[in-house]
Amino acid sequence: MTDDDRVDxxxxxxxxxxxxxxxxxxxxEQMWDVIQQGLGTGxxxxxxxxxxxxxxxxxxxxxxxxxxxxxLLLAVGIQVGRQLGPKAPQQAxxxxxxxxxxxxxxxxxxxxxxxxxxxxxxxxxxRSDDGKGAPRPKxxxxxxxxxxxxxxxxxxxxxxxxxxxxxxxxxMLTAFKGxxxxxxxxxxxASWGKELLSNTRLLLDSPAARDPARxxxxxxxxxxxxxxxxxxxxxxARDRDLIRGALTDDQVLTRLRTAIPVKGT
Amino acid sequence: xxxxxxxxxxTAQRMLYDQHVxxxxxxxxxxxxxxxxxxxxxxxxxxxxxxxxxxxRSDSSFGTWIHTIATSVSLNGLxxxxxxxxxxxxxxxxxxxxxxxxxxxxxxxxxxxxxxxALPEGYRTxxxxxxxxxxxxxxxxxxxxxxxxxxxxxLFRARAKLREALADFAGEWxx
Numbered sequence: 001m002t003d004d005d006r007v008d009x010x011x012x013x014x015x016x017x018x019x020x021x022x023x024x025x026x027x028x029e030q031m032w033d034v035i036q037q038g039l040g041t042g043x044x045x046x047x048x049x050x051x052x053x054x055x056x057x058x059x060x061x062x063x064x065x066x067x068x069x070x071x072l073l074l075a076v077g078i079q080v081g082r083q084l085g086p087k088a089p090q091q092a093x094x095x096x097x098x099x100x101x102x103x104x105x106x107x108x109x110x111x112x113x114x115x116x117x118x119x120x121x122x123x124x125x126x127r128s129d130d131g132k133g134a135p136r137p138k139x140x141x142x143x144x145x146x147x148x149x150x151x152x153x154x155x156x157x158x159x160x161x162x163x164x165x166x167x168x169x170x171x172m173l174t175a176f177k178g179x180x181x182x183x184x185x186x187x188x189x190a191s192w193g194k195e196l197l198s199n200t201r202l203l204l205d206s207p208a209a210r211d212p213a214r215x216x217x218x219x220x221x222x223x224x225x226x227x228x229x230x231x232x233x234x235x236x237a238r239d240r241d242l243i244r245g246a247l248t249d250d251q252v253l254t255r256l257r258t259a260i261p262v263k264g265t
Numbered sequence: 266x267x268x269x270x271x272x273x274x275x276t277a278q279r280m281l282y283d284q285h286v287x288x289x290x291x292x293x294x295x296x297x298x299x300x301x302x303x304x305x306x307x308x309x310x311x312x313x314x315x316x317x318x319x320x321x322r323s324d325s326s327f328g329t330w331i332h333t334i335a336t337s338v339s340l341n342g343l344x345x346x347x348x349x350x351x352x353x354x355x356x357x358x359x360x361x362x363x364x365x366x367x368x369x370x371x372x373x374x375x376x377x378x379x380x381x382x383a384l385p386e387g388y389r390t391x392x393x394x395x396x397x398x399x400x401x402x403x404x405x406x407x408x409x410x411x412x413x414x415x416x417x418x419x420l421f422r423a424r425a426k427l428r429e430a431l432a433d434f435a436g437e438w439x440x
Binding site (some may be wrong): 011016023031254257 | 275278279282283286287290291294295296297298300301303304307308311312315316345346373374377378381392393396397424427428431
């Protein structure tokens with residue numbers, strides 16, 4: 001046996017043990033249920049427990065959706081406030097000057113050395129109106145020196161809100177896909193679609209849609225949701241085929257899955 | 266059984282499914298690396314297989330035929346996902362391309378994983394099927410629509426690439 005053979009054998013063994021090792025238990029029943037639905041021969045009862053889309057949905061607790069909606073609303077509110085509200089005048093930062101402790105009462109003589117070392121931060125803090133009291137509790141100096149801090153927080157909030165929204169949209173579309181293959185339309189899914197449509201439109205009008213790829217995804221999602229929301233329970237097979245075509249051709253579901261950040265990253 | 270399955274008999278379909286699902290799922294998982302995708306690929310494979318069962322000619326085994334569908338579904342699915350991930354990769358990720366930062370040396374397992382992931386698709390598929398899942402060159406050739414000689418050549422090159430990628434560990438193994 002040559003060195004290469006030995007290395008190959010070790011690599012083979014290690015790869016078999018470590019590389020994308022499948023779980024011991026194959027989810028046979030769950031996959032079978034979905035296959036049956038795909039073939040149109042599955043159990044058409046409501047709330048079939050073994051279906052993957054529903055199990056996927058169950059992984060995301062309901063409160064996450066409410067939290068996501070709250071974050072989204074908050075972020076939109078902040079942004080609207082920033083756009084419409086009066087702009088705060090930029091405070092000029094004065095050069096460092098020695099500060100004399102006024103609270104001591106007796107002014108120091110001009111030639112005496114200051115008791116407190118000069119500090120830029122102290123100069124930047126505005127004093128009370130009467131000139132005697134303690135400084136007003138105004139924003140700290142770091143706010144004045146970091147005008148983009150608010151934008152960063154806002155951008156992060158939008159990213160989080162967009163990710164949550166896309167996760168929810170993915171769950172909804174997966175559930176809807178299951179319904180579609182069975183030829184039925186759950187009323188709960190329709191109302192869920194309406195909620196998602198409003199949030200999608202809000203996101204499209206927000207800085208979250210500045211990223212061209214995300215914008216395109218949101219636009220496609222909006223179009224798809226409009227079709228889903230307008231789909232009546234008595235819709236014809238042709239209407240259903242159109243939506244199925246939109247789901248497949250635009251690959252919205254696959255794109256949503258790839259756009260959703262992996263947990264832990 | 267095939268005839269009964271073609272006729273839409275659920276019991277026959279289920280028996281065919283039970284016979285082959287484990288191997289199909291394992292292969293899909295090895296190629297995809299995640300449960301959700303492996304499930305999607307496995308489901309898609311069987312749905313397609315049952316829908317096209319009437320086109321199945323019994324001059325090859327059902328197992329070979331379903332593995333042809335499974336590899337096609339998995340590889341096409343992975344290509345689509347890869348395209349999207351490449352297109353939507355964030356800027357900071359893009360900036361690191363071509364200028365890898367010098368980080369702490371990952372351990373052998375991680376290096377092996379990276380090396381297998383970096384193999385060209387054909388090499389990786391043959392390596393996964395033959396060396397990890399125990400398919401014969403004939404089975405691989407049928408599934409991928411190539412000659413058995415091509416499968417052997419690709420496996421040979423895949424192993425050579427892996428040895429090269431992990432050359433700095435080879436001294437420890439051989440000794």
